[in-house]
Amino acid sequence: MRLPSRRTAHRLLCSARASVATLAERTSGNVPSSWGLVGPSLGSAKEGRDTNSVTALPQHVRHFRKAVSDCSVWAAGGTLIQGGRCPIAKAPKRRRGSSSLGHGARSETSYRAPEQAGNKDEDQDQASSSSGSREQTEREPGQSDPHQVDSVRLALLNAAMKHVKAHGWSVAALEEGARDLKLSPAAARMISEGPGGLVQHFVDGANTDSLKECQTHDLQVLDQRAALVLMLRTRLEKNIPYIGSLPQALRLQALPKHAPTAFTSLAAFVDQCWHLCGDRSMDMAWYHKRTALSAIYVATELYMLTDFSPGFANTWTFLDRRLKGMLSVPSLMDEARGSLYAAIVQAGGVASKWVGVRSSSKQ
Amino acid sequence: MLAALRRRTGRCRQLAPLLGQAAFGLSASAPGDRDPTPGVDFGFARVAEDAKARLIGDLFGRVAPRYDFMNDLMSGGLHRLWKDRLVARLGPFPGMRHLDVAGGTGDVAFRVLDAIRAAEARRARSVAVKGSVVVCDLTPEMLEAGKRRAANRRIDQGLEWVQGDAEALPLEDDSVDGYTVAFGIRNVTHIDRALSEALRVLKPGGHFLCLEFSKVEGRALAQLYDAYSFNVIPMLGRWVAGDEGSYRYLVESIRRFPPQDEFAGMIKGAGFGCVSYENLMAGVVAIHSGFKL
Numbered sequence: 001m002r003l004p005s006r007r008t009a010h011r012l013l014c015s016a017r018a019s020v021a022t023l024a025e026r027t028s029g030n031v032p033s034s035w036g037l038v039g040p041s042l043g044s045a046k047e048g049r050d051t052n053s054v055t056a057l058p059q060h061v062r063h064f065r066k067a068v069s070d071c072s073v074w075a076a077g078g079t080l081i082q083g084g085r086c087p088i089a090k091a092p093k094r095r096r097g098s099s100s101l102g103h104g105a106r107s108e109t110s111y112r113a114p115e116q117a118g119n120k121d122e123d124q125d126q127a128s129s130s131s132g133s134r135e136q137t138e139r140e141p142g143q144s145d146p147h148q149v150d151s152v153r154l155a156l157l158n159a160a161m162k163h164v165k166a167h168g169w170s171v172a173a174l175e176e177g178a179r180d181l182k183l184s185p186a187a188a189r190m191i192s193e194g195p196g197g198l199v200q201h202f203v204d205g206a207n208t209d210s211l212k213e214c215q216t217h218d219l220q221v222l223d224q225r226a227a228l229v230l231m232l233r234t235r236l237e238k239n240i241p242y243i244g245s246l247p248q249a250l251r252l253q254a255l256p257k258h259a260p261t262a263f264t265s266l267a268a269f270v271d272q273c274w275h276l277c278g279d280r281s282m283d284m285a286w287y288h289k290r291t292a293l294s295a296i297y298v299a300t301e302l303y304m305l306t307d308f309s310p311g312f313a314n315t316w317t318f319l320d321r322r323l324k325g326m327l328s329v330p331s332l333m334d335e336a337r338g339s340l341y342a343a344i345v346q347a348g349g350v351a352s353k354w355v356g357v358r359s360s361s362k363q
Numbered sequence: 364m365l366a367a368l369r370r371r372t373g374r375c376r377q378l379a380p381l382l383g384q385a386a387f388g389l390s391a392s393a394p395g396d397r398d399p400t401p402g403v404d405f406g407f408a409r410v411a412e413d414a415k416a417r418l419i420g421d422l423f424g425r426v427a428p429r430y431d432f433m434n435d436l437m438s439g440g441l442h443r444l445w446k447d448r449l450v451a452r453l454g455p456f457p458g459m460r461h462l463d464v465a466g467g468t469g470d471v472a473f474r475v476l477d478a479i480r481a482a483e484a485r486r487a488r489s490v491a492v493k494g495s496v497v498v499c500d501l502t503p504e505m506l507e508a509g510k511r512r513a514a515n516r517r518i519d520q521g522l523e524w525v526q527g528d529a530e531a532l533p534l535e536d537d538s539v540d541g542y543t544v545a546f547g548i549r550n551v552t553h554i555d556r557a558l559s560e561a562l563r564v565l566k567p568g569g570h571f572l573c574l575e576f577s578k579v580e581g582r583a584l585a586q587l588y589d590a591y592s593f594n595v596i597p598m599l600g601r602w603v604a605g606d607e608g609s610y611r612y613l614v615e616s617i618r619r620f621p622p623q624d625e626f627a628g629m630i631k632g633a634g635f636g637c638v639s640y641e642n643l644m645a646g647v648v649a650i651h652s653g654f655k656l
Contacts, residue, residue: 189570
């Protein structure tokens with residue numbers, strides 16, 4: 001599939017408008033003037049493609065577009081994507097991420113429990129903020145033996161996973177896990193997020209494992225759709241053993257307390273999926289692709305909950321349909337954008353003719 | 364500032380008759396400096412190492428009858444919320460054996476026991492041994508007050524009252540799942556010994572929790588808190604409990620107690636893992652948590 005090389009927020013807006021206009025034109029033959037489009041002189045998509053180049057536009061339009069694009073990148077980078085994974089800042093980070101994947105992703109032993117990372121973040125947060133009058137603060141001042149703590153916590157989470165089927169995503173599962181490790185069940189409180197931490201542990205493990213499994217396939221040989229289907233399906237298959245308690249897990253992830261972590265891990269997973277597909281976009285497309293794929297992942301996960309077909313066959317067709325739909329969007333948008341430019345050019349033509357007619361009539 | 368220091372040192376001298384013959388080398392020192400005078404802190408004063416436990420015992424023997432009422436009065440009822448938070452962090456589970464040190468009047472113990480019973484009722488799987496709480500206190504008078512309260516609440520099972528020192532607990536190794544000490548560790552002569560004793564009695568994986576007054580963050584809040592605790596609390600002690608000295612000790616010992624990070628370091632130094640703390644009310648009290656790994 002051919003992906004457009006450059007796309008901006010402004011362009012997207014124009015393309016969407018134009019596509020609506022094109023559709024309306026095709027169906028009824030006229031476009032309401034309230035859409036702000038030059039209705040009667042809209043050209044066909046084919047005509048538009050010839051004039052579809054950035055240099056064909058006046059300079060002020062190009063400047064305006066650049067400003068809009070910068071603003072939207074900034075806004076998206078600042079608000080949507082936490083952790084600075086915006087296309088401008090991410091290039092070196094991405095390389096690091098891919099190299100760690102090359103070495104077998106995050107290994108289980110080096111996995112850092114999220115609650116500790118959270119504490120550390122808070123540490124930095126507190127260091128930067130001078131006001132110390134927060135109602136409740138929690139820190140972990142310089143650990144004596146962090147490796148031991150991490151390994152115990154990890155072992156506890158892994159042991160608790162065995163009890164999820166019986167006890168659900170609950171403190172009871174963590175307590176049973178602690179009993180398995182010959183620890184007092186009181187150690188369940190080491191997982192300070194409680195059941196949400198257990199869900200996060202499962203999600204992190206499933207994400208890492210599925211990406212690792214996908215890397216054993218030669219993804220470059222597959223086309224993009226097949227590669228994405230493979231990756232999302234591998235990930236969703238990890239849910240099958242816990243399908244009975246999956247609604248509970250999703251509910252926990254949606255809690256305000258856990259939602260940011262859940263969002264971040266989904267974003268990271270989707271990012272790696274695209275990266276493994278060979279996507280190297282550095283513009284607004286970076287955001288569109290990740291947002292769209294996240295939406296598809298979440299939709300399919302929700303679809304899975306009520307899918308009782310043998311082997312989740314319906315889920316996989318659903319996933320395939322959604323991906324097909326997503327990947328056909330850019331070509332639709334190309335077409336729509338083409339028709340918009342054609343419309344502008346035609347309008348220009350009409351206007352110049354009109355001016356020409358007027359000037360000639362004056363003479 | 365100087366005026367404040369003078370006021371405080373003046374009060375240390377007021378404490379002298381209270382300490383009686385047991386005190387020696389009583390030096391009036393400001394809270395900031397740790398002078399090399401032999402002995403241990405007793406409020407802002409220094410007393411002989413072996414005398415502190417007896418002094419504390421006497422002090423709590425005196426305040427025992429009105430202890431809970433005074434707590435409500437001085438904290439505006441907030442100590443109940445702090446203790447609830449402590450128990451929420453502990454997360455009692457079915458069949459838990461818990462030790463509450465310096466919990467004479469049973470405030471924390473009743474809460475833990477209720478939570479254990481609630482967890483046992485909630486969990487479908489019944490446990491072979493029902494959970495229980497051991498209350499350990501240095502002062503027999505405090506334990507008596509606790510026993511009376513337990514009788515009033517009609518609790519006849521699951522509570523054990525033990526008289527003992529936090530530095531030498533009358534319990535076996537690896538025998539409890541949880542260890543709490545609420546507003547008590549400050550009164551212990553050697554905090555490090557009490558911590559290693561906690562480590563000894565806890566089972567592997569056991570949870571150590573300490574609720575204690577700590578250092579208030581923010582200058583304005585700290586001054587407000589100082590004004591309240593150095594003026595209002597001793598006054599309340601005089602009017603309500605008729606014992607100003609004991610309540611002045613209470614306030615002074617809070618100032619002598621190490622701040623959050625230092626105490627967390629002590630807990631870690633004793634051998635606990637996964638140590639963290641949580642400030643309540645900007646550090647008026649802090650809950651320190653650690654696990655025996």
